[in-house]
Amino acid sequence: MINIALPKGRLGEKIYELLSKTGFCCEEFSKDSRKLIFSDKNSGVSYFWVKPSDVSVYVELGAADIGVAGKDIIDEFSPDVYELADLRMGKCSMCIAAKEDFTDDMSVPLRVATKFTHIAEKYFSKTGRDIEIIKLNGSIELAPVLGISDVIVDIVETGTTLKENNLKVISEILKISARLIVNKSAYKFKNEQIENICRKLQEAINDID
Amino acid sequence: MLLNKREDGIISELSKLYKKYGYTRYKPGCFEEYSIYQENKDFLLGKNVITFSDLDGKLLAMRPDVTLSLVRHNEINGESTEKFFYNEKVYRQVTGGKKFKEISQTGVEVLGCIDSAVEAELTLLICKTLNALSDRYVVDISHMGFIEGLLSEVDGKKCELTQFVKTKNLHDFYELAESENYSEEIIQAFKSAINICGSPSKALCEMEKVILNDLMQNAVNQMKALCRMVEKYGFGDKINVNLSTFSNADYYNGLIYNGYIDGIPHCVLTGGRYDNLLKKFNKSGGAIGFALYLGEIERFLIKDEKKVDCLIVYDNSTQSEALDMSQKLIAKGKSVRISVDVPAGLACTEIIKLSDGGIK
Known part of the structure; x- marks a missing residue:
C-alpha cells in the first residue's frame, strides 16, 4: 500500500482527479466527506488530506510515502525528502x-x-x-x-x-509550483510502486499541457 | 512498525560481532574541550553542544559525537591500522526541536592505513550491523569523488547543484542547466547522478557512461572493486548505489554509506571515508567508519517488560517472612518482587499474599 498525503483544497483535489484517472482511484473517496483517510485495496493506494503546510512533515516522518507540497513549503522547512517532480500546478x-x-x-x-x-x-x-x-x-x-x-x-x-x-x-x-515529494526510506523499499505513480502522474500532467 | 529487538540485546550482539572482527572497544570520557567542536561544526549532525566551564575556567562540552574524540586522542599513521568500536551516549539537539537529548550511538572506526580490504570489511560490518536490527535493510553507497569530480566541471552554483543531486530534483536542475548553458555531456552526467538509485551492476554501468575526469573514473573503479567483494560474500542484493548520498566534502573524501530499514522513515546509519578530517587535526593516514543511531530508533524497539515469576505481597507483620520466602525462591532460580501492594502493569506467574493469616 502506498500512502499519499494531499494538500486540502483545490490543488489536492486536482491531483487526486489526475491520479484516479491513471488508475489510482479510491472508491470511497469524496472531497465533501469529513473522513480524513481513504484507502483502496485494488489500486493499492491510501490518500489522506492534510493542511498544505504539513504535507512535508507527514512525508519526512514516513506517515506518507508520497506527498504534494508547494516549493514555498519545501524551501521554508527544508524537509529531508526527495523532490521527484515539478507538477507545474498551483503556480x-x-x-x-x-x-x-x-x-x-x-x-x-x-x-x-x-x-x-x-x-x-x-x-x-x-x-x-x-x-x-x-x-x-x-x-x-x-x-x-x-x-x-x-x-x-x-x-x-x-x-x-x-x-x-x-x-x-x-x-x-x-x-513556486506544486512538487511531488517522497520519503527517502520508502523510496528504497517501495521503489517500483512510487516510480510508477510518479511517472503516470507526470504523463497525465503532460497530457493537459 | 516494531522491530522484534531490544536495545540492550542489539548492543551486546553488535559488540560480539565487532570483537569477532578484531575491533577493540573505545571508551572516551564524557567531556571534551569545546574548541574541537567549534572548529569542526560542520562535521556534527547538530550545530549546538552543551557547554560548561571547568574549575580552571576551560570551556568544556558534553560530547555530541565520538569520532572527533577518537581522532583527536589517537596516534595515527599511514602504515598501521587501528580498529575501534564504541557504544556511547552522545548529547545533541533533537532534530527540529529546541531541546538537547541523550542519544545512544554505536559505531565502528578504522584509522591509519585504509585499503580496499578494510573498506570491504567495513561494508560487510555495516550490512551485518543493520541485519542485527532487521533483514529488511538497504545500504546506500556513493563516492564523494564522483560528485566532486562532476562539480569540478562547472563554474559556481555548487550549492544549488549539490542540493539538486541530494534531493533527486531533476526538474530544477534542467532549468539551471538551461540558464547556465551547460554542455550536453555535463547535463547527462548530472542527470545520471540525480537518477541513479539501484543495484550495483546496473548503476555502475550507467556511471561509466558519463565519466568526465580522473576523479570520477577513480570513484567508479573503487566502487566496482568494493561491490565485487561485497557480492562475493552474499550481500550484493543489500547494496544500493545512490549518488544522492553524500556528505560534507570538507571532511569526507571517498565512499559514503547511508543505512535504511524498512518501516523506519529515516536513515539509521551513516558512515564513510573521512581522511579530510584527519588533515584538519594535522594527522596523516586515512580513516573510515560508521555510526548506528540506536537512540533515534528506540521507538521502533521492544520495551523491557515489567515481568516477574513471583510477586510476594506482604504487610507490616509479615516483612521478614516475605524476605525469607523471596530469598528461597530466588535461590531456586525464580525472579521475585516483594511489595506491599500489587504494582500496576506488572505481569507475574504467581502472586503470594502474606498477611496475618499466613499464605494466601
Whole structure:
C-alpha cells in the first residue's frame, strides 16, 4: 500500500482527479466527506488530506510515502525528502513587496514581515542586507500599511491584494509550483510502486499541457 | 512498525560481532574541550553542544559525537591500522526541536592505513550491523569523488547543484542547466547522478557512461572493486548505489554509506571515508567508519517488560517472612518482587499474599 498525503483544497483535489484517472482511484473517496483517510485495496493506494503546510512533515516522518507540497513549503522547512517532480500546478511566486513610495534606507536594518522566515533570512543573507524579521501568520499586507514593517515577503498570485493596499512587488525571489515529494526510506523499499505513480502522474500532467 | 529487538540485546550482539572482527572497544570520557567542536561544526549532525566551564575556567562540552574524540586522542599513521568500536551516549539537539537529548550511538572506526580490504570489511560490518536490527535493510553507497569530480566541471552554483543531486530534483536542475548553458555531456552526467538509485551492476554501468575526469573514473573503479567483494560474500542484493548520498566534502573524501530499514522513515546509519578530517587535526593516514543511531530508533524497539515469576505481597507483620520466602525462591532460580501492594502493569506467574493469616 502506498500512502499519499494531499494538500486540502483545490490543488489536492486536482491531483487526486489526475491520479484516479491513471488508475489510482479510491472508491470511497469524496472531497465533501469529513473522513480524513481513504484507502483502496485494488489500486493499492491510501490518500489522506492534510493542511498544505504539513504535507512535508507527514512525508519526512514516513506517515506518507508520497506527498504534494508547494516549493514555498519545501524551501521554508527544508524537509529531508526527495523532490521527484515539478507538477507545474498551483503556480505563483514568492515576492518582496512594499508600499508604492518605498525607498530602502540602508542606514537601518530592513524590517521584513513574513510567514516564511527561513526563506526571507536565506534571501537577505545572500544579498548581505541586515534585516529584522517580524513573523506574522496572515494578512501580511497589513504590516507595511500600518507601519510595523518596511517590506513583506509573501506569496503573490495575481497581485490584486497588493494593488488594493497600495503595495508593489519589488522583486521576485522564488517561483513556486506544486512538487511531488517522497520519503527517502520508502523510496528504497517501495521503489517500483512510487516510480510508477510518479511517472503516470507526470504523463497525465503532460497530457493537459 | 516494531522491530522484534531490544536495545540492550542489539548492543551486546553488535559488540560480539565487532570483537569477532578484531575491533577493540573505545571508551572516551564524557567531556571534551569545546574548541574541537567549534572548529569542526560542520562535521556534527547538530550545530549546538552543551557547554560548561571547568574549575580552571576551560570551556568544556558534553560530547555530541565520538569520532572527533577518537581522532583527536589517537596516534595515527599511514602504515598501521587501528580498529575501534564504541557504544556511547552522545548529547545533541533533537532534530527540529529546541531541546538537547541523550542519544545512544554505536559505531565502528578504522584509522591509519585504509585499503580496499578494510573498506570491504567495513561494508560487510555495516550490512551485518543493520541485519542485527532487521533483514529488511538497504545500504546506500556513493563516492564523494564522483560528485566532486562532476562539480569540478562547472563554474559556481555548487550549492544549488549539490542540493539538486541530494534531493533527486531533476526538474530544477534542467532549468539551471538551461540558464547556465551547460554542455550536453555535463547535463547527462548530472542527470545520471540525480537518477541513479539501484543495484550495483546496473548503476555502475550507467556511471561509466558519463565519466568526465580522473576523479570520477577513480570513484567508479573503487566502487566496482568494493561491490565485487561485497557480492562475493552474499550481500550484493543489500547494496544500493545512490549518488544522492553524500556528505560534507570538507571532511569526507571517498565512499559514503547511508543505512535504511524498512518501516523506519529515516536513515539509521551513516558512515564513510573521512581522511579530510584527519588533515584538519594535522594527522596523516586515512580513516573510515560508521555510526548506528540506536537512540533515534528506540521507538521502533521492544520495551523491557515489567515481568516477574513471583510477586510476594506482604504487610507490616509479615516483612521478614516475605524476605525469607523471596530469598528461597530466588535461590531456586525464580525472579521475585516483594511489595506491599500489587504494582500496576506488572505481569507475574504467581502472586503470594502474606498477611496475618499466613499464605494466601
